[in-house]
Amino acid sequence: MLRPWILLVVTVVAMVVAEVIDPAAQQILLFKQKTEGPIGIMTTSSGAPVEYSDARVTLNKRLIFNEYFMDSLTHLVRERIPERLVHAKAGGAFGYFEVTHDITHICKAKFLSGIGKKTPVAARFSPVVVERGGIDTSRDARGYAVKFYTEEGNFDIVGFSTPMYVYKDPLLFSTFVRAQKRNPATNLIDPNMLWDFLTLIPESLHMFLLIFSDRGIPDGYRHMPGFGIHTYQVENKDGEIHFVRFHFTPEAGVRNLFTEEARKINAVDPDYATRDLYREIGKGNYPAWKVDIQVLSLDDVKNAGFDVFDVTKTLPLNKYPLIPVGRYVLNKNPVNYFAEIEQLAYNPANLVPGISGGPDKVFEARRLAYRDAQYYRLGANFNRIPVNCPINTVVRPYNRDGSQPLNDNQKDIPNYYPNSYNGPVAYKDRNKVELIEIYQDPPNNFDQATELYINELGKEERDRLVANILDSIGPAAKFLKERAVKLFKLIHPDLGYRIESGLASNRTKSYYDYDYY
Structure with a gap:
């Protein structure tokens, strides 16, 4: 039986006009209310003002001389960039992370350096398998990505809604993705492909038990937990190393949908989770998550009795309890979805001093795969797209030129290193610690x-x-x-x-x- 509160949600979504302002459903009306008349004279992309008759009719006129028509038409067929292979559909928002507990004895990252310190964040939540036009209520794992715009550069946690991952050997990534995607002959999702993978790669069943359980369909993104999945190496100012796993727990509570509930919601609102996130932030009901870590010493790693870097496994909470770090709040919706969410580019290689990443092979492979995906989708200068810029630090790379955007292209600074002409120089860390090397056994979870x-x-x-x-x-x-x-x-x-x-x-x-x- 459908829960009463679900019936209420479905009814509200189905209404064409709501008595209460719904920021998601009435965004364009709200824009009209906050502007007085047209905001200005429309122009072509080169800045030329567009005359009224050119914008209204082309009949019996020479099309090639109508620059508004030419500008619009030639841009239209170029408006789509390659969608993500996985995690193509998403909701996202912006906010801040605030430190609530001191962990400087574990990690020297500056954004964790003091209780009360705040750092801007961008979060993106996404089903793994569905395409951009798919549904939000599929039975699927979810991506859970958070970008911290720190004073030492961007730090990205590219995690999941499950505390474990699918496979231990990154060689299986392409196999896993293709087995879940469409059959190349029929262009249909094929259970034969999925179950062939799951039964040939049995370590995947640990994660898929969760996906097939009640936790496989989160009740919107505001009630979805997140996990970093990797065991990260971190260092304090003295060069002492620890290992941590990140946990994000929704303060509103974890909530999921039963299969029939999800199917009924999908029938009337395939964008259920995206709509819910945008609407509630727009109404001032800002979602928040507690940020905790599990902490291991080097001795803990050696004496654990299992591979603590195996992403297909969890770290037992009774053995490695959660330690609070902070909380993050999402209080700002994107102004333009394409600019701020579709172009939002995450990379596990975005690390900051004090956080060295995971020594496991999946993390190493993701450092390559995510960077390559952004190059393919967004071009060589994807980090210069405003939403990806490290906004809290001065950026001085030696990279130049390439596909847009270039901004000032580093002006007249020398473009090679080392040089004798006062270009940027590398800093020295007397307590620099290298990422440890590990041996990983065959998977068994x-x-x-x-x-x-x-x-x-x-x-x-x-x-x-x-x-x-x-x-x-x-x-x-x-x-x-x-x-x-x-x-x-x-x-x-x-x-x-x-x-x-x-x-x-x-x-x-x-x-x-x-x-x-």
Whole structure:
């Protein structure tokens, strides 16, 4: 049965005119209210004023001489940049991070240097698989990215809504993405592809147990937690190293949608989460998240008994409890979505002194992949796009030229280093610490998947988990179902037998009554 509050939300969204001002639904009306008449004379992109008749009619006139027409038409077909391969659709906003607890004995990063210190942030939340025109209520992991505009440059945490990731070896990235995307022949999402990946790469099942559980569809972004997924190396001013995982917990509470609720919402509002975030910020109901870390010493790492840098695993909270750091608040909507959210570019390599990143191979691969993705989508100077600029520090790179935007292109400063002509110089850190090198065993996280099933999910949650798995795997080929059942039995016999029984009971009908394999 649909929860009463969901019915209320759906009804409000479906209304054409709301009695209460809705910043998301009435943005363009609000713009009209705050401006007195036209804001000025329209121009072409070169700044020439546009005469009224040129802007209203072209019939019986020479088109090529109408610069407004030529400017508009030739720009229109160039208005789309490549969308992100994953995380294509998103909501986002801006705000600030505030330090509430002193951790300078762990990390020397300046934006963490004093209680009460505030740093501007930009956050972006996104389903992983759906395209830009997709739905907000898909059963999927979510990207959870936060950019801190610190005085030492930008620091980006590019995390997820789950505390673990899919695979341990970055070689699997392209396989994972393609298996979830559209079949190259049919152009349809294909359960055979997804379940082939999940059953060939069983470490992925730990994360997908969460995705198929109640936590697989967050109730909007304001109620969605975030996790850095990597175990970061950090250093204090004396060069002493620790290792941390970042946690973001919504102060409004974690809330999720059941499958049927999500389907009903999608029928009337596919942009549910994006709308909710924009509307509530516009109304002054600013969402906030607590920022905590789990902390390990070098001895903790050596004596943990498992690979603490394995992104497919979590760090047990009873062994490494959360330590509060601060909170961040989103209090400003984007003024222009394309300029500020679509062009918002994150990169795990955006680190600051005191935070060295993760020593694991997935982090190393992401340093390359994210940078390359931004070059492809936004060009070589993507960090000069205003939303990506390190606004709290003076930027003096030796990079020059390339595709727009260039801004002043570093004016007349020398363009090579080292030089004898007073160009920028590198700073010296007497306590500089290198990122440690680690050896990583083959992935094995079945014990944590078992722990999740037994101790983190209640009886009704386990019921819904089984139902959601059956919905997904039902159309897949017989041999994939058999392979999946064996793996689920390894996680826990109860889970495996329930999946096996559900598949045998015609609750889910396979589209394939034959098996080529």
